Structure formats: C-alpha cells, structure tokens
Amino acid sequence: MIVHQFDQTNSVLNTFLAEMRDIHIQKDPMRFRRNIERIGEVLAYEVSQSLDYEEAEITTPLGKKKTYLCSDQLVLCSVLRAGLPLHNGLLSFFDGAENAFISAYRHHPNNEDDFEVIVKYFAAPSLDGKILILTDPMLATGKTLENVLKALKGHGTPKQIHIISVIGSKMGVSKVAQVFPRDTQLWIAAVDEGLSSKGYIIPGLGDAGDLSYGVKL
Template structure:
C-alpha cells in the first residue's frame, strides 16, 4: 500500500476553508468538489493509455487516450456522494457504482446496507471515495468487497486521514496494490473516533445537518 498526502497551495487553502466551523454547507459542497478534483488529478496518473490517431485543423497526429476497461468510481454512501461530482469531472467516461457502509457509533463496527456495482470487476481500476479515513474500518471492508468482485487496482481518495486509520489499512491490506490519496494526515482520533483537528462530520456538513 502506498499513501500520498498531496501537497499543493490550492489543496492546503481549500482544506483550511473546509475545516472552518463557520463554512456553510453550500460552500462546503463546492470546496469538497474542488478538492476532490485536485486529488483525483493526482490519483489518476497511473490510468492506462493508448495511442489515438487524430486529425487537428492543421495535420494528422498520434495523440493519447484512456485505454479500456473504463475506470469505476465508487462513492461510499452517504458522505462519499459529495465527492462524486469532483471525481467524474476529472474522468467523465468513468462508470459509477455505489457502496452503502456505515459505522455503528457505539460498537464502531462497519455495516454494509447497500450495494450497486457491476457484476464483474475483473481488470477494472476502482476509485473509492470516502471523505474521512478515521478508524479505517469502512475502507478495509470496501477494499475487501471490491477485491472479491475482481478489481485489479484500487485507489482510495479521502479528504482527511488519521494515523490510526492509515495503520489499520497497512496492517490489513498493506501487501496489495492499494493506493491512498489524502489532502492531509491529521494528528489523531479522539475518544469518539473523530479525526482531530478534522472538520467534523463530513456528511452532516455536506447536507446541512450540522447547521
């Protein structure tokens, strides 16, 4: 497993605005979309390509296009939906699937309550979207689910990660071809398994429930 904390002035600026407690949900959604586009640009650098013969207004040439099979973007419901537009803006030809996973706030166990994916993911590059890598339980379960379906490569994109979550990923899936792209690695988890300093509950802030 390879972890990439994307360092860029625009990423740092937008993340700081995202963290602010006074940022309203409409601005939070816009910033999330912009941040995911920046992270997605970095995360998609390993997509396979092939030559493409084209004609410009001046002459013919050999350009480059994405090779098949199409990448698959999988937001984890519900908060991952707020990241979807930013990722599909970067890869408009990608297909989209969905995983519904939630953390039980008392036991911290991960419950899968919905799934909508292609039947066979053989050879597919899958991008998993989840705003917060806290305990790591959700991403571990999502990765296992996608590997069982045959995914060839899995790239996870998160806005924030805690060291505890990264360690769990490394311990449980670290020997596989997994990449993790984040805007920042924060200090720790608190007693409620929230990331510190974090940005609060991403789902609530995306959809106005925290206001």
Template sequence: MAPNSFEVRDPAFANVLTRLRDRSLRPAAVRAVVGELTSILAKDAVTATAPGEKIAVIIILRSGLAMMDSFVASLPEETDMVIYHLGLFRERQSLQPIEYYNKLPHKDPRIKHAYVLDPLVATGGTAGASISILKDWGIDQITFLCLIASKIGLETAANVWPESTRFVVGTVDPELDDKGYVKPGVGDIGDRLFGTALS
C-alpha cells in the same frame, strides 16, 4: 505512512482545507470546498488506462457523493467508466462498519481498476470494508481517495490489501477523539455536507 499511501503536497490543497475546517460553513459551501479539494487530489490519483480497459468509480455513501462530480470531471474525456455506490456506515457504539447498500453487478472483465471516493478515513473500518468488498468482487487494483485521514485509520485501511491498494490522501491528522472522529478533522462531514446535524 504505509508504503502504499501518498500524501498530496500541493500547497493549494492546504489552503483550501483551511476553509473546510471552518465549522461555520453552510452545507452548500462545504460541498463546493469538497469538490475543489477532490479536483486537487485527482491530479495525483488518476493514472493512465490501458486500451480496452474500463474503470469503476465507487462512491461511498453518503459523503462520497460530494466528491463524484469533481472526480469524474478530472478524468480524460475518452475514459470508459462506470459509477457504482456502496452504502457503509459506522455503528456509533462499536465503531464497526455496517454495510447497508451494495448493488455491484457481475463484474465486467474489462474492469481491473477501481477508484474509491470517501472524504474521511477515521478508524479505517469503513475504508477497509470497502476494499474487502471490491477485492471479493474481483478488482485487481484500487486507488482510494480521501481528503483527510487519521494516522491510525490510514495505517489500518492501507494494510487490508497493501499489494493492490494505493491511498491518495490530502492530509493526515494525528489522532481520533473519544467518539472516533478525526482530530482536529472537520467534524461529521456527512452532516456538514447535507445539513443534517440537527435532524
């Protein structure tokens, strides 16, 4: 693993992840499990905030929405924060990231650190694109939380801006399948979260 990547060792994470790998789970159960896993990740991801500093929580649409409530609940009560959304998806043929939603305003100078929430890192393209967007926005430090990453995807994303980015990962799966999904992974997490696989 890249030196700016950290794999969570809490045995509770592995136990809960086993449930997420069950493809028969209904969307409500998938959302509940993702929230539970996010709470475990947050224990290792959240760092102290300097006095007067404000943090940005960046939700990668759409799957990152399922991580938001649990992550925010894990922050100390006194945390000064703002939540923003970035819309990025992977084009099915090229597997390249496409940005479709970005309403980041002029950056508040008190915001130095951003937490990025996205359940899966597959090829690393979407994660890398979000890091580049935030770097250009003027962020000093990024902590990226994901439940599962492929080995190659994590390496790719972690090398985009290694000196200022830290990845906190639940588990690293060994490979990608021919469609660019993490293998064994959990399937299309967005479809599973929102019940859209057949729509």
C-alpha cells in the same frame, strides 16, 4: 500501500482544506460540498498520471495529431452519503468511468463509544481487470473501507485499487494499509494525528456528511 499526501506541499489544495476545517466557513453547506469536489478534482488529476495510456491519432479540421489516451477502464465507487461530493469531483475528470455506490454507516449501540460499520446497499458493475477508485472523504478508523473491501469481493478482481480521501488519521491509514492489497495507492489531502473516543479525526473537521447534507437523526 503507497501513500500520496498533498498538504505537505504548498498549493491551492491547502486553501480548500483550510476552508473546510474553518468552523465559520463550513457553516455554508454549498461551499463545503464544493470544496470537497475541488479537492476531488485535484486528486483526480494526480491519479490520472499513474494510469496506463496508449497512442491514438486524432483528426482535426486541418490535419491529424498523435496523442496518448488513457487505456484503463475505471470504476468510481463512493461511500454514501459523505462520498458524493468527492465522487462528483472525480467524475468531472473521469467522465467516462463506470460508477458504483455503497452505503456504510456507524452504529453505536446504546450511544456508547464503540461502534460497528454496517453495509446495507451496494450497486456496482464487474470489477474484473479494471481500475477501482474508492472515495471516502474521512478515513478515520479504517473500519468503513475494510467492510467495503469485503463487500466488493463478489464483483470481481480489480487490476488495481486507488483510495481517495480528504482527511485521514494515522490509525486509519495504518489500518487500510493492513487490509488492502500491497499495491493499493492512497491519495489523501491531509493526515491528522489522533482520534476522539468516538472515532472522529482530531483536529479533523467534524462530520463531513452532516456538514454536506444536514444533521441526521
């Protein structure tokens, strides 16, 4: 797997990331969601440079101009619910993409540290020959994306898979590299060192779904 990590270079992306981590600023859900969207927009631009393009001629009011337009068919697939702001950021750049959504959540039996990831809902178009862009803001253990990959198998074979995340753990990145095709590309803002006993990224930022949409039961 090819990993593109962006917090190692100074850019405005690090400002968005810092605000998301800050325990005071992240109390504003609208700002938190918007920062995820903005990181999605930055990463969408980066991904766009890896796609295939073909020559096209555009007619203007004063003449004609040759340019190059993306020739790939894209499918954006987001993990509900935390993936929605990231999905919106990508969709603001890839506005012609098809869309897919999958629900995946952690189930902790008897509130123990160990958990399983349960997938209950999945809606997607055919993936055959298309560029699949999976969005999951927090790549903690890698179990969620592993189960998502299993759910996708009945919808065709993509031309290539890209994964978009905001923060991951080293363990999560390693797990995804083991289970996804070798030519998969991961575009991620930051990779943190560790995981808590419950599988949350340290230092991370907390629960992205709760910070975006409120605490769940």
